[in-house]
Amino acid sequence: MINTIYRYFFKEFISIFALILISISIIVWIVQAVNYLDFVTDDGHAFGVYFTFSILNIPKVLNRLIPFVFLISLLVTILQFEKNNELLIFWTSGLNKIKLVNLAFKISILITLFQFFLSLVATHSSLNLARSILKSSGISLFPSLVKEKKFNDTVKGLTVFVEKKKSSGEMLNIFLRDDTSSAEKSKTIIAKRGYIINRNEQNFLVLFDGSIQTEKKNNKINFLNFDKTEINLSSFSTKTTTFPKIQERDTLSLLNCIKPFLDEGKASLNEFQCRSRLDDITAELNRRLGMPLYIPFISIIICYLLSSVKENKYYFFRKYIVFIAAFTVLVLAEIMVRYSGQAALNLIIYYSLPPLLILLNYLNLIRIFKFENLGR
Numbered sequence: 001m002i003n004t005i006y007r008y009f010f011k012e013f014i015s016i017f018a019l020i021l022i023s024i025s026i027i028v029w030i031v032q033a034v035n036y037l038d039f040v041t042d043d044g045h046a047f048g049v050y051f052t053f054s055i056l057n058i059p060k061v062l063n064r065l066i067p068f069v070f071l072i073s074l075l076v077t078i079l080q081f082e083k084n085n086e087l088l089i090f091w092t093s094g095l096n097k098i099k100l101v102n103l104a105f106k107i108s109i110l111i112t113l114f115q116f117f118l119s120l121v122a123t124h125s126s127l128n129l130a131r132s133i134l135k136s137s138g139i140s141l142f143p144s145l146v147k148e149k150k151f152n153d154t155v156k157g158l159t160v161f162v163e164k165k166k167s168s169g170e171m172l173n174i175f176l177r178d179d180t181s182s183a184e185k186s187k188t189i190i191a192k193r194g195y196i197i198n199r200n201e202q203n204f205l206v207l208f209d210g211s212i213q214t215e216k217k218n219n220k221i222n223f224l225n226f227d228k229t230e231i232n233l234s235s236f237s238t239k240t241t242t243f244p245k246i247q248e249r250d251t252l253s254l255l256n257c258i259k260p261f262l263d264e265g266k267a268s269l270n271e272f273q274c275r276s277r278l279d280d281i282t283a284e285l286n287r288r289l290g291m292p293l294y295i296p297f298i299s300i301i302i303c304y305l306l307s308s309v310k311e312n313k314y315y316f317f318r319k320y321i322v323f324i325a326a327f328t329v330l331v332l333a334e335i336m337v338r339y340s341g342q343a344a345l346n347l348i349i350y351y352s353l354p355p356l357l358i359l360l361n362y363l364n365l366i367r368i369f370k371f372e373n374l375g376r
Helices: 002-035 047-055 058-083 086-092 097-136 251-264 278-306 318-339 344-368
Strands: 158-165 171-178 184-199 202-216 221-232
Touching: 002 047, 002 058, 002 097, 047 097, 058 086, 058 097, 058 278, 058 318, 097 278, 097 344, 184 221, 251 278, 278 318, 278 344, 318 344
Parallel strands: none
Antiparallel strands: 158 171, 171 184, 184 202, 202 221
16 A cells, blocks of 8 residues: 555656656746857858757756656645645645655655756766867858858858859859968958859859958968959858866866866866866866756755644745755755855855755654654
8 A cells, every 4th residue: 555655746846857858948948049040040061960950958857857846746645635635635644744755755866866867867978979069060051151241250260251142152252261270460362253162062262353452471462353253161160169168077087187176276278177277177076966966955944844833823835945945955056066065165055955955854844744654
């Protein structure tokens, strides 16, 4: 009988948790995907790269939403059971409330392990892969980036000005400035007309009737007139950030970055991991390792809803009080993780609060439910 109740409660919670997590994640993902449209409209990446990058950000969305979704799901599950008088059936069948608290705590451990998997494995791997795709992708939408009578500098090291652009794709009175060469200060190209062609999956800018002005590092300027010339646009890259961010690096790399600081008081700036500040790296590690620990504490707070002292004047408002308390814990945890890397005391407080508060509140729940039948 008791095991059947446990399975039923677990099934209902998982159903609600999955539904809310998927629903909110889709909304957040769509909002983020709209923001990522800049990769196409401003940076010239292909739509395939845009969609792939957006999809690979889903684990990040899930990871950030899990604590809040767990709070809502457990709250809704208990309130739903109470509304349908199912909790009353549980109590009359001999199920002690502390047993249900234990079940909720065990469920929170499973969700915590799931978030650990996302934090330590899935999220940074997918983000790193997404960044790699951006880094390796070319400028496939260059023609759409060129605007009439406007200096276009989307491509790194290349500025393009076109006086007129025909519907056929032909461009008139073209000005280009190329600052990408290491052997030259700059290269200026002026052409009467030109167009962009795709050859072997690469974009080429074909120019006619113009001149090339090359400024050397020794301050000499060379002029070259041409009837026709081609520029391979695949040799240029966009201004999209391709350098991996902290959240895109694996946990071991971040730990290896911190180690020199701990051993010698400084780290080599030549290493990727250590180009960021120590407190930022520590905060990211604490987010991955510490935030999941607050989920079990949330489960204990939500279990205060099991109190059936209806004579209490705050009984009607208890669901709001419990929600505000649990939500405040998540907000404070998010604030603390940002400052956890700035001082050792902050770090100690951040990691010691969850187990301490779990123990104190669990003992308090036992005290509240002490008049229940503890034998079942």
